[in-house]
Amino acid sequence: MAELQLPTYPDIPAGEDPSNFPEYRSTKYRFPRRPLFHLPQGIGEVTGPLLGEDRVGPHDHDLTAHGHGEPIGERIIVHGRLLDSGGRPIPGQLIEIWQANSCGRYIHKVDQHPAPLDPNFTGVGRCLTDGEGRWRFVTIKPGAYPWGNHHNAWRPNHIHFSLMGRAVPQRLVTQMYFPGDPLFFQDPIFNAVADEQARNRMISSFDLDETVPDWALAYKWDIVLRGPDATHIETAEEHG
Amino acid sequence: MSEPEVGPYPPPSLEPTPGVTPSQTVGPYFAFGLTDPWEEREDAVEPYHADAIEVFGHVVDGRGDPIPDALIETWQADPNGRFDHPDDPRGAQPFEGFRGFGRSGTDNEGRWRVRTLKPGRLPAADNGEQLQAPHLLVTVMARGMLRQITTRIYFGDEAEANATDPVLRSLPDDARETLIAEPVDGRGYRFDIHLQGEHETAFFEL
Numbered sequence A: 001m002a003e004l005q006l007p008t009y010p011d012i013p014a015g016e017d018p019s020n021f022p023e024y025r026s027t028k029y030r031f032p033r034r035p036l037f038h039l040p041q042g043i044g045e046v047t048g049p050l051l052g053e054d055r056v057g058p059h060d061h062d063l064t065a066h067g068h069g070e071p072i073g074e075r076i077i078v079h080g081r082l083l084d085s086g087g088r089p090i091p092g093q094l095i096e097i098w099q100a101n102s103c104g105r106y107i108h109k110v111d112q113h114p115a116p117l118d119p120n121f122t123g124v125g126r127c128l129t130d131g132e133g134r135w136r137f138v139t140i141k142p143g144a145y146p147w148g149n150h151h152n153a154w155r156p157n158h159i160h161f162s163l164m165g166r167a168v169p170q171r172l173v174t175q176m177y178f179p180g181d182p183l184f185f186q187d188p189i190f191n192a193v194a195d196e197q198a199r200n201r202m203i204s205s206f207d208l209d210e211t212v213p214d215w216a217l218a219y220k221w222d223i224v225l226r227g228p229d230a231t232h233i234e235t236a237e238e239h240g
Numbered sequence B: 001m002s003e004p005e006v007g008p009y010p011p012p013s014l015e016p017t018p019g020v021t022p023s024q025t026v027g028p029y030f031a032f033g034l035t036d037p038w039e040e041r042e043d044a045v046e047p048y049h050a051d052a053i054e055v056f057g058h059v060v061d062g063r064g065d066p067i068p069d070a071l072i073e074t075w076q077a078d079p080n081g082r083f084d085h086p087d088d089p090r091g092a093q094p095f096e097g098f099r100g101f102g103r104s105g106t107d108n109e110g111r112w113r114v115r116t117l118k119p120g121r122l123p124a125a126d127n128g129e130q131l132q133a134p135h136l137l138v139t140v141m142a143r144g145m146l147r148q149i150t151t152r153i154y155f156g157d158e159a160e161a162n163a164t165d166p167v168l169r170s171l172p173d174d175a176r177e178t179l180i181a182e183p184v185d186g187r188g189y190r191f192d193i194h195l196q197g198e199h200e201t202a203f204f205e206l
Helices: A196-200 B038-042 B161-163 B173-177
Strands: A075-084 A094-099 A124-128 A134-142 A145-147 A151-157 A158-163 A172-177 A218-222 A221-227 B055-061 B071-074 B103-104 B110-114 B135-142 B148-153 B178-185 B188-190
Touching: A124 A134, A124 B148, A145 B161, A158 A221, A172 A221, A196 B148, B055 B071, B071 B110, B135 B178
Parallel strands: A075 A218, A075 A221, B055 B188, B148 B178
Antiparallel strands: A075 A134, A094 A124, A094 A158, A145 A151, A158 A172, B055 B110, B071 B103, B071 B135, B135 B148, B178 B188
16 A cells, blocks of 8 residues: 555644633533543545535525525625635535524524514525635525523524535534624624634625625625645655 | 536645634534435435445433434445545545445434444554554534534444554543444444533544
């Protein structure tokens, strides 16, 4: 067998995303108390599922096209690029999103928020990144909703994003927020990211250039996944 | 947008970027976005494959209560110990009817299950001669978890391979035991995941 030359994915910076955060009450019984063990990154860790084209239909990126009529609410375009921390685009990647409707209600059966469901909005979408790592969704701006974490707790408007990455260490599930949301200060999930700059990387920016006149406002959001350490990826052949 | 190309990775860097996007909880409502639309398609193997096995179990919190809103994902080698992936330095190798990835939400009793094939053995990460024992790499997410955590599932009927596996050997006895799925007659392998508590599963930094 040829000698294995594997990239390595650097550790996530300490403190950016704790697993225990008492202000978010649900973490209490759901984080490991024992320190995590070191896992050497081998072939199984530096590969990952490539869920490609066969999964994405022509309208999957347009969440306003999944019913029999127009969903209620503010139509928006959400777009950006998928990059790794080395600034390299990640092409051909499946991006999955899910969200509440404009009233702040999920179609999930457990959601008890007394706000109306929208028969023309499921809140589910997916797309593939293109050759430059670009992605784009058409959707409805999600509403805020109350939840039981603390007195008068409300989630800021957000869209859930799931990114598989090229390799398991790049796997990321996160949430995209909207600029200037007045609910940030009291939301423990948003504020669990201790570093302010890191926290702000979850907030999209209003994008006038991509706004479609008379039709939809646009928001831009670049997503950055952990990248392989470039100094470790040269192969034996490249060394001659 | 231009056509995606999944070629060798990584391509050269284009521009400096800020740090990575932080993780957030998958929340309680992921099912309608991540598992329900896919139906049986998240099984790692075609449903009636002759060699299919089921790996299944419960996800339990620190009070011993089942977690009804957890998401389990598995990634693994094929039965030959290979990956259909361009970043496998031995070369991508497809295995018919199999794609290595499984995904399952838990039900109201905290149960999950993935249908798959038993993986083959892999070279160790340090490129030593010792092979790794067959295992699945597992990602666990749930409401209340701000970031996913990683563990491994080994097979209880692979005692000989498990005894020499470099990762299992690096763990204390009580942690090692939590990574062994027990064979269940006619059903496959049972693997319970304890996020916390007396039987806390061994989790890894990845």
